[in-house]
Amino acid sequence: LTVTVSGAEGTTVYSISITRAEASSVTALEIDNYKWEQDPTTSDGSPSESPTFTDPTAFSSTSYEYAVDVPQYVYETLITITPSSSSVLFVDGGEITCDQSDVSCSTSGAYAVPIRIEQGLSTHTVTVVPSDGSGLSSTILQSVAEGQNVNGGSTYTFTFTRPYTPKLTSIAVVDSSDAPILLSPSFSSSLYVYRSTVAATTSEVSISVSFHESGDVPVSGAFAQYGSLSRINFPDSGRLTVPVAEGTTTVITIYVQGSLEIGGVESIYRYDVTRGTLPKLDSLIFSSSSVTPSFSSSRYNYVAALGSAEDSFT
Numbered sequence: 402l403t404v405t406v407s408g409a410e411g412t413t414v415y416s417i418s419i420t421r422a423e424a425s426s427v428t429a430l431e432i433d434n435y436k437w438e439q440d441p442t443t444s445d446g447s448p449s450e451s452p453t454f455t456d457p458t459a460f461s462s463t464s465y466e467y468a469v470d471v472p473q474y475v476y477e478t479l480i481t482i483t484p485s486s487s488s489v490l491f492v493d494g495g496e497i498t499c500d501q502s503d504v505s506c507s508t509s510g511a512y513a514v515p516i517r518i519e520q521g522l523s524t525h526t527v528t529v530v531p532s533d534g535s536g537l538s539s540t541i542l543q544s545v546a547e548g549q550n551v552n553g554g555s556t557y558t559f560t561f562t563r564p565y566t567p568k569l570t571s572i573a574v575v576d577s578s579d580a581p582i583l584l585s586p587s588f589s590s591s592l593y594v595y596r597s598t599v600a601a602t603t604s605e606v607s608i609s610v611s612f613h614e615s616g617d618v619p620v621s622g623a624f625a626q627y628g629s630l631s632r633i634n635f636p637d638s639g640r641l642t643v644p645v646a647e648g649t650t651t652v653i654t655i656y657v658q659g660s661l662e663i664g665g666v667e668s669i670y671r672y673d674v675t676r677g678t679l680p681k682l683d684s685l686i687f688s689s690s691s692v693t694p695s696f697s698s699s700r701y702n703y704v705a706a707l708g709s710a711e712d713s714f715t
Contacts, residue, residue, distance in 0.1 A: 424463050425529040426555045429483035432469060435515050436477035441592045441669040448472045454559075463555040471518050471563040473666050478518055478561070483511040484529040491528040492516070494546040520565045530554035564666040565618045567659035569593075572670065573609045582606060582674075593670040601647060601677035608672065609640045612657065619660040627653040648678035688715040 404415040432452045439446035450472040457465035471478060484490050490497040492514050499506035505513045516525055528545050531553040544551050574582040574597060587594040599606065612620040624632040625641055628651070635641050645651045655670040687705065695702040705714060 424553050424555055425488035425531045426463075426485050427482055427527065427529060427557060428485050429481075429511065430557075431481040432559075433479045433481070434472065434475045435479035437472070437475040439592055440472075440474045448475050452478055457557070465555070465557045467557065467559045469559050469561045471561050473564045473566060475563070476518055477515050479513055479515050480527070480559075481511050481513045482527060483509065486510070487532055488529045489532045491526075491530070491545045493525055494528075494548065496542070496545075518561050518563050520563050523561045523563070525559045525561065527557040527559070528554060564664040565659065566668045567612070567618055567620045567657045567663065567666065568668060569610050569612050569620075569623070569655075569657055569670060571609075571611045572655075572672075574672070574674075575607050575609075576603050577605055577607075579607075584672075593668070595670070595672045596675075597672070598675045598677070599645065601679040603645065603676060604647075605642055605644045606674055607640050607642045608653065608655075609638075610635060610655065611639055614660075619662055620657055621660040621665075622658045624656045624658070625653060626656070627651060632656065643674075645674050645676045647676055650675040 402417040402419060404417065406413045406415070432454060434448050434451055437448050440448050443449050452469055452471050452475070454467050454469040457467045469478075480492075482490060490512055497504055497512055497514055499512070503515055507513075526548065528551070530541060530545060530551045541551055545554075572584070572595065574584060574595075576582060576599065582597050582599060584595045584597055587596070597606075608625070610623050612623060614620060623635045625635060625643070626632050627643055633641075643651065643653055651674050653672040653674070655672065657668045657670065659666045659668075685703075687703070692703050692705045695704070707714060
């Protein structure tokens with residue numbers, strides 16, 4: 402900018418150079434899985450996917466909006482942020498410093514900050530503001546905490562989407578005589594395991610399930626899988642009969658399908674039923690060769706045909 406002042410005695414020229422600093426901003430950003438419940442669809446329980454997000458949509462020169470999709474079983478993400486130089490970082494209105502126990506910093510100036518993600522939609526903000534090295538004024542701190550824009554700063558808004566986990570409202574098991582079978586449950590937020598031990602004479606069990614088809618987390622259906630069978634639908638009655646082999650543990654997997662309203666994701670229930678073994682003879686030998694056996698699962702019948710001269714057999 403040049404300012405010229407002219408008068409009767411001559412002319413004076415003023416040359417003014419103005420340098421405007423760039424607004425504080427984020428120069429690098431990564432979002433990764435950090436903590437999760439066991440993923441029942443993978444062999445080691447780790448998430449089968451990573452968070453995904455697209456390039457942000459800028460709705461002003463210093464404000465940006467991201468949409469982030471988070472895997473179903475991930476409840477905490479790690480967001481790694483590199484702010485521009487001479488900047489102070491805030492997450493959800495709180496200042497982030499390297500001496501905080503849950504924050505790690507790199508020599509390149511990146512901050513790694515864990516953020517807890519609830520099921521459904523959740524919003525978190527990252528704000529960077531300039532600092533002259535002497536600390537921030539109380540006015541700036543209050544403005545950031547209240548979500549207000551700060552001159553020279555930038556705000557990044559992240560809307561996380563984590564699918565809801567569909568659930569059964571009840572599960573019950575009975576034997577062939579409709580006698581209830583005791584269930585021993587073992588729960589986590591992602592895997593539901595039930596176990597039972599039944600008598601050796603129990604050859605089948607019947608499983609009944611129920612779920613809500615409407616509400617906050619609607620379920621569209623339930624399926625079962627056991628042995629070599631592929632998935633089968635639960636009958637309209639909600640009761641499925643499954644054979645159990647003697648002396649073995651039969652694993653029955655129940656898949657609960659969420660409706661399209663919640664993304665169509667699944668949850669997995671597992672029922673392990675162990676059937677005992679009937680006591681048996683190791684050997685049974687008849688002296689007569691004309692003994693015909695007849696077997697069932699718990700009863701063994703032998704028919705001996707004796708000759709007319711035989712009045713006993715061994």
